[in-house]
Amino acid sequence: MKIQYLFQLLTLVVFLACNTGQKAQPATNLPAEAIAKEGRQNPITKSFVTWDKKMIDIGKVKKGEKRTLFFDLTNTSGQEIQIDIVDACECTKVDFPRGPIAPGGKGHFDVIFDSTEKDVAETIGINVVFKNTDAAGNPRIETVEYKFEIEK
Structure with missing residues (x-):
């Protein structure tokens, strides 16, 4: 039983260690706000x-x-x-x-x-x-x- 708890604890530690807290970055080099401010369309969503x-x-x-x-x-x-x-x-x-x-x-x-x-x-x-x-x-x-x- 102790081995099972130890394994669960180890799994939890590994899982939490993998979460770096980084947020996803936009797909473009410029933030969406900057693109909108410049009056340009986002190249990813621009009408083709x-x-x-x-x-x-x-x-x-x-x-x-x-x-x-x-x-x-x-x-x-x-x-x-x-x-x-x-x-x-x-x-x-x-x-x-x-x-x-x-x-x-x-x-x-x-x-x-x-x-x-x-x-x-x-x-x-x-x-x-x-x-x-x-x-x-x-x-x-x-x-x-x-x-x-x-x-x-």
């Missing part, structure tokens, strides 16, 4: 592209039915952008712009949803990964979604 819609509710779909939908984006980054990869569920086929999109230019995404393998309502995310990166060098990723219900 805008979408005509981020979510489409296609309603009830019969199992085995295919539906076509689309999303449009506008390049608001002030620089040329290009899509690297579009990732979605196997039930989703996406035709997307392959070349560069100029500042202010638009990109059109044709999406075909095939409900053959679906049995329940779901929300499907379409991840659009750009060749462009953020200030930290990470690829920019945007997600649009659609949802449906399976009619039996």
Whole structure:
């Protein structure tokens, strides 16, 4: 019994020793207040592209039915952008712009949803990964979604 208490005490000491009391730092080099004071947007949250819609509710779909939908984006980054990869569920086929999109230019995404393998309502995310990166060098990723219900 004494060994069990000793082990618990040791575990508690190690746990407390790991807590250095440091607070998480903001993701940018400047504090949010300084960015706001300068009238600039935080580079992490700055608008990169805008979408005509981020979510489409296609309603009830019969199992085995295919539906076509689309999303449009506008390049608001002030620089040329290009899509690297579009990732979605196997039930989703996406035709997307392959070349560069100029500042202010638009990109059109044709999406075909095939409900053959679906049995329940779901929300499907379409991840659009750009060749462009953020200030930290990470690829920019945007997600649009659609949802449906399976009619039996």
